[in-house]
Amino acid sequence: MTVMIAGAGIGGLSLALSLHQAGIDCTVYEAVREVRPLGVGINLQPHAARELFELGLENALDEIGLRTAGLAYFTAQGNLVWEEPRGMQAGYNWPQYSIHRGALQMALYWAFLERGGSVLAGYALKSWEEDSHGITATFMDRRTGHTVGRERGSVLIGADGINSAMRARLFPNEGPARWGGTMMWRGTTEAPRLRDGRTVCMIGSKARKFVVYPIADRPDGRSLLNWIADIHDPARAGFAPQDWNREGRLQDFLPAFEDMVFDWLDVPQVIRKADTIYEYPMVDRDPLPRWSHGRVTLLGDAAHPMYPIGSNGASQAILDGRYLARALIEGSDVKSALARYEADRRETVNALVLANRGDGPDKILDVVAERAPDGFERIEDVITREELASQATSYKALAGMDVATLNTRPPILGQRADT
The missing domain is CATH 3.50.50.60 (FAD/NAD(P)-binding domain)
Known part of the structure; x- marks a missing residue:
């Protein structure tokens, strides 16, 4: 053969x-x-x-x-x-x-x-x-x-x-390919170690989501962070669903993430310090009846x-x-x-x-955002641990x-x- x-x-x-x-x-x-x-x-x-x-x-x-x-x-x-x-x-x-x-x-x-x-x-x-x-x-x-x-x-x-x-x-x-209305801006940034230096973090919900995780350690104790910024807005003008090589522009997406500044991560700072940013459509295709x-x-x-x-x-x-x-x-x-x-x-x-x-x-983020759009004091007041575990399992x-x-x-x- x-x-x-x-x-x-x-x-x-x-x-x-x-x-x-x-x-x-x-x-x-x-x-x-x-x-x-x-x-x-x-x-x-x-x-x-x-x-x-x-x-x-x-x-x-x-x-x-x-x-x-x-x-x-x-x-x-x-x-x-x-x-x-x-x-x-x-x-x-x-x-x-x-x-x-x-x-x-x-x-x-x-x-x-x-x-x-x-x-x-x-x-x-x-x-x-x-x-x-x-x-x-x-x-x-x-x-x-x-x-x-x-x-x-x-x-x-x-x-x-x-x-x-x-x-x-x-x-x-x-x-x-089928575009569902979400654009992604992707980049890598050298930054201080995120949490334990081995964790994938998902922040936000479908409307605007920031995903970040380390893909390499640096000798000075910092990390090379890979990140993805998503915005879901099918009506937003200027998006080209089939353009795979377009460099991203900060003004197109950074404003949506300016408020994501936490004591453990400064999202806008991570975005600004990226060497290069690319813009990609989130696309798939309908399942086939045969291959x-x-x-x-x-x-x-x-x-x-x-x-x-x-x-x-x-x-x-x-x-x-x-x-x-x-x-x-x-x-x-x-x-x-x-x-x-x-x-x-x-x-x-x-x-x-x-x-x-x-x-x-990631659907669990959408559920929590709908139930507690302004955040919460205790996650147990929003969703049960059993529901959270069930989604993951x-x-x-x-x-x-x-x-x-x-x-x-x-x-x-x-x-x-x-x-």
């Missing part, structure tokens, strides 16, 4: 490493001419960290990320709503990581190359043709439009992101792009790669393998897409990351890489 993977992102590279681990031939084709570390901070959940550990990448993750110890929710007035341990402090057998997305991608990329894998850069998928024995894919240079190669394989995997060319061909009437068509299937954001709520996008892409590798390893033929992969994954992640549209675990179960289930689940793939 020969597997062709379109896209050298986190999902595509996780699949490639998993196939290499099992001795299955695969090649990754990346549209850009140079694979570079792009993006901002993300959180890698324990169920995904487990899979990367089983690929032999524990040391690499510790070199580029921080092991997350806690999650805390606050109102816009700085009142603590809910706090819980995360990762191994919560009883998982694997940590959660706060990590730069680009650094994670490059760690996967270099690990694949060092293990003998092949990544062809400057190969954008143009088209494919399937026959009874396999599939032929045509690749082009995206800048010139010239064909750069025709490659032959047993199966073609679309891991080419939210604006997937493969998904667009399979579903030509779908149109652009697989003959010898072709989708993976990661190409299959199920979701709002960055609950910190599950990259983690679910890694799980996709592991489940798809298992299906291809154990399947009697390609089409039955792809059917098993969909049965393992599609309904689960489609449910997450819809849950994240409803604010996922139910989302973990939906995402496949509740402690007991994850710790007792057998490995998806039953072997560990030696290197």
Whole structure:
């Protein structure tokens, strides 16, 4: 079997490493001419960290990320709503990581190359043709439009992101990604250590939310903070939902956060001191009724792009790669393998897409903001501890990351890489 993977992102590279681990031939084709570390901070959940550990990448993750110890929710007035341990402090057998997305991608990329894998850069998928024995894919240079190669394989995997060319061909009437009315401004700032230096903080509610967490320690005891400022206002003029590379302007969002000054965090100061600020739309796509068509299937954001709520996008892409590798390893033929992969994954992640549209675990901030818009003296006067715990627990179960289930689940793939 020969597997062709379109896209050298986190999902595509996780699949490639998993196939290499099992001795299955695969090649990754990346549209850009140079694979570079792009993006901002993300959180890698324990169920995904487990899979990367089983690929032999524990040391690499510790070199580029921080092991997350806690999650805390606050109102816009700085009142603590809910706090819980995360990762191994919560009883998982694997940590959660706060990590730069680009650094994670490059760690996967270099690990694949060092293990003998092949990544062809400057190969954008143009088209494919399937026959009874396999599939032929045509690749082009995206800048010139010239064909750069025709490659032959047993199966073609679309891991080419939210604006997937493969998904667009399979579903030509779908149109652009769906914008729900929230814009995000993202940046990184060197700042004094936040709380214990290992906590993810969520502040505010859907109308305006500030998310901040450390992704690196600095020698002077400070931290590199990754932050996201959200404003939900579908009627606000000038927002371009499909503009992915626009630099953000302070005047467009800073005024909404000027009052978030607490004794433990000065939000406007963190925003002002960022080196660069980017503006992104919060978008997803409607869940698909199927991913697989003959010898072709989708993976990661190409299959199920979701709002960055609950910190599950990259983690679910890694799980996709592991489940798809298992299906291809154990399947009697390609089409039955792809059917098993969909049965393992599609309904689960489609449910997450819809849950994240409803604010996922962050919904608890919306509930508290509605009941106590001016803050509170005691959280117990606003919401019960049982209701708070229930919200957190139910989302973990939906995402496949509740402690007991994850710790007792057998490995998806039953072997560990030696290197």
